[in-house]
Amino acid sequence: MKEKLMSLSQAVDLIKDGMLLAVGGNGMHRNPTLFSLALTQRPVKELKVCGAAPGIAADILFASGQADTAYFGFFGLENEAGLAPGMRKAMEGDEPKAKAIEGS
Amino acid sequence: MIHALRAGAYGIPFMPVGGMWGSDLVALRPEFFQVMKSPFGDEEVVCVKALVPDYAILHVQEADVYGNARILGPSYQDALMARAAKKVILTTERIVGTYRMQEEPKLTAIPHFLVEAVVELPGGAKHGICYPEYLTVDWDAHKAYQKAVKADEVPQFAAKMLEGRL
């Protein structure tokens, strides 16, 4: 087995423009939120995200304008935390910046 | 989405889905959904295109330095994502000794050979929830996030939340 420990900075640098990312967790639960926040400090763009139920970590990438496509069954933060504000901002209205590809 | 990820994990270009009949989603996205006749009979099935993520980004409670990871509590679809993706990046509440995995191997949700990076990142799911470490949303932070989204200031919000950890 190979050791793979690295810093958050090194890990974030693995992400390149246009990549498709599966984002773990569900809603507000066990999302890689800090990783997403760290990505917003990099110039990476045109990301695609997918998941059965992307939540806050995926929402951050739409809020920052770095993601342009979401593949999802459910995309929200659930109940008290509400709808996903970044996703809505990117996908509503006459000139949406991002595309929804909804599965189930 | 589960079936699309499964097709990715199975190494096949698409996958039939049980259900989906009656949904306007099928006709809306021909690049993602197609209806086909079973090659073995007359039934029609809805098929979904495979997704192969470049990375699965997963936050777990326990991982060793090699990337063997345990998920405590609900695991959602994380193990499937790990198998569908080309590689996995783990952030983990803590690094544990490999002996933890050897005690009960089937509790390892993600085996090391799927993983490219392990980042020790306590609180990595904040301002959300990570069972059983922190069980409530940090509502002040969530309000600040919602405000930042409105004001287009998410990178500034992020810088504050990261507290110099990047």
Next chain:
Amino acid sequence: MEYGKDYGKAEMMAVAIIREIQDGDIVFHGLASSTPMVAMKAAKALGKDFTYVTLSDGVDHDWQNPPKVASTLTANTYEGSVATFGLDEIFDLYASGKGDIAFLSCLQMDKSGRIAMSVLGGKDYDHPKLRGPGGAGSATLTPVTKRTIIWKTQHDTRTFVPHVQFATTAPAVDKPFTVITPLCIFRKPVGEKLLKLDSIFPYTTVDEVKANTGWEIEETDVTVLDPPTEAELKALKKVDPNGILYYEFK
């Protein structure tokens, strides 16, 4: 039957949900589903012998563990489970015809039971006024579940509309389909395509239901459901000391 005294729409709706569950059923609810969660825990407290599956992975969790928040993704429906069964496995179970009930919800619905979960208003799907959270499994589950039951805690003409613009899912003709609201129960019989008013709750009238529904209701002579019994109300109180049932009714 002994009837409990104090109840409102929340209790009546929960009780209507409880009464749909039969011994031997396999029953699922999804995320953001506090109403069926509390009702299903109460059904367990009442001694109903059904299997409880949900997307926290837990199977038949310890229902005596009271929920603290409305989220149904927490470990509350995981702790004390006898097994784990993930959402992917639940989809397979239902697709193979073994799932009895799925409790699902909607943003809007029309008389055909076509459900909007994806988008509302705007020019089209890609230019919506509101982007909802998506079907969350309902498109996969509705056509294959033996008895799909929609729960919706608002009953008004904004929710129950003449025509849903974009249907995230729709009922199967060959299966029953039930809608439980704070006022009544609609049912689509097997082999039919349209919802019928099946029964109303004790505190309302057919006229009130008609006034709050955006489609034509032809039924006039419908059953008035029994109010909650004392045992049903006690069970709801017992499993939900923090009043999570009322979250959707604020």
